[in-house]
Amino acid sequence: MLRLGLTGGIGAGKSTVSKELVALGAVLVDADAIAREIVEPGSDGLAELVDAFGDDILLPDGSLDRPALAAKAFASDEARAVLNAITHPRVGQRTAELVASAPADGIVVQDIPLLVEGGMAAVFNLVAIVHTDEDERIRRLVELRGMPEADARARIAAQAGDDERRAVADVWLDNNGDEAALVQSVRSLWTERLVPFERNLRTRTPVRVGPELIPAREDWPQQARRLIARLAVVAGGAAVRIDHIGSTAVPGLEAVDVVDLQITVPDLAAADSLAEPLAAAGFPRIAHVEGEDPKPAYGAGGETDPAVWEMRLHGGADPGRPVQVHLRVDGWPGQQFALLLRDWLRADPDCAAEYAGLKREAAAAAAGLRGDEAEAAYHAVKAPWFDRAYHRAWEWAEATGWSARRPG
The missing domain is CATH 3.40.50.300 (P-loop containing nucleotide triphosphate hydrolases)
Structure with a gap:
């Protein structure tokens, strides 16, 4: 109920x-x-x-x-x-x-x-x-x-x-x-x-929205905090940490109106054990979307084992607040890169503006399409940029002493 x-x-x-x-x-x-x-x-x-x-x-x-x-x-x-x-x-x-x-x-x-x-x-x-x-x-x-x-x-x-x-x-x-x-x-x-x-x-139906960009909303961070508090109740000790990630976590950045959150877990078994509790709390599993499969391209040309990019994805059942909840393993590349990308874009306005332009191109490519086709077209435009951004972001991390262990 x-x-x-x-x-x-x-x-x-x-x-x-x-x-x-x-x-x-x-x-x-x-x-x-x-x-x-x-x-x-x-x-x-x-x-x-x-x-x-x-x-x-x-x-x-x-x-x-x-x-x-x-x-x-x-x-x-x-x-x-x-x-x-x-x-x-x-x-x-x-x-x-x-x-x-x-x-x-x-x-x-x-x-x-x-x-x-x-x-x-x-x-x-x-x-x-x-x-x-x-x-x-x-x-x-x-x-x-x-x-x-x-x-x-x-x-x-x-x-x-x-x-x-x-x-x-x-x-x-x-x-x-x-x-x-x-x-x-x-x-x-x-x-x-x-x-x-x-x-x-x-x-157990997640709310999905098309890849249409809107100007940054000032209340995205506050909405994320409320959602994180609910997820913390559900996840309990199974969560190492829960973070606001993605474009809505970067002040001033245009984004699809979906709040992305990341639950860091010790292993995929912990992620799977949360599937039903999350669904019962209003965060049902998304069976398959572009972005859930392993992403060896993010691993600098595929040298990283694709398996360590694996994650679990849940959506939100609330039509008034679309949300995606990414469950990733502590210390794995995907978990670290989600935090790194957010912090890099927050720290570098030029990179954030570059990413905003890319998102507008991707949204234009998806215009007129629906469902999986729209999402596939949107991600296809963004994917090559991420291959390069992965290296650039880690170069910034090394230069600044950034650590994924810091709270965000």
Whole structure:
């Protein structure tokens, strides 16, 4: 199933978004609702809270007096730790139960107010942020919820800021206008991204795009960081390192709008062991494309064993962010050259401009073609340049002391 993490600051309008997603067919898992459920009267959670904090945290009807609990639980770090030890496992268990009960072809929306603060973004296929300017949020909290303005400002200040939210946002839903505009944005998100993403995820279908160049996007590096965080969760200890490579990793360079990432693994067996976990996370294997086969030409005229250029290639199932994930063995020529080429082009503007011109020629050669034919034509123009670039890049590496071991 597809899992969407939904969050935003207090007063931003998450409930409007979640309500519309449910109307469209999503399964909602609401963290606030679960937190209330696990401490309902008669629950083990409430009984344990009473044992820990006393029966004066109860209202006359036996339900939890939340302000009274907060006054005690947040009085010290130790008390807060006791509260978390009681509630967090129960919230986690109930969340897992609800997610597991969703249909296999479901789109699960997990509404989590503190998703960013809790560092949870990487476990979701996508994260959507509902954004409203601070002044408008304060107005809503004061006028619509009756909250004192000082309390509203304190609550907002205690949460993540806009920059922190943008860093994890795959989807940014602006709620500064009227509700109808927000609802339309949610409907477009559903039909254009979530539904096809879920289908691609379920059928293990990677998103492919033609070799059409666009101007460099400033958000490519940030998108890569989000993807790398997700891949790190999936790969775990099987990954030696994960890097942003390719043209989208070179500032200012025109590129096909596909983010290329490289997972460095200790051997091909490790790469193969990641095939199913990656596919289940939304990065299915690409069975065969130009560029996956060994490339002895890169090895300076073929003297390098072609086998050590072998790799595994995965794509992304998200139609809103095409991606290619290259799995290469640590220290093999292909793994090193992917990092070297990126760093060489970053360091040498003339070489980057030369490569940009080559890419434009390649894109022109592929114009009017589709699928494998377009990709083959694109790579055919670029291949001879790479034969020469391999030597030039390594000459630059020797002159500058470059090392593939340095983080990029």
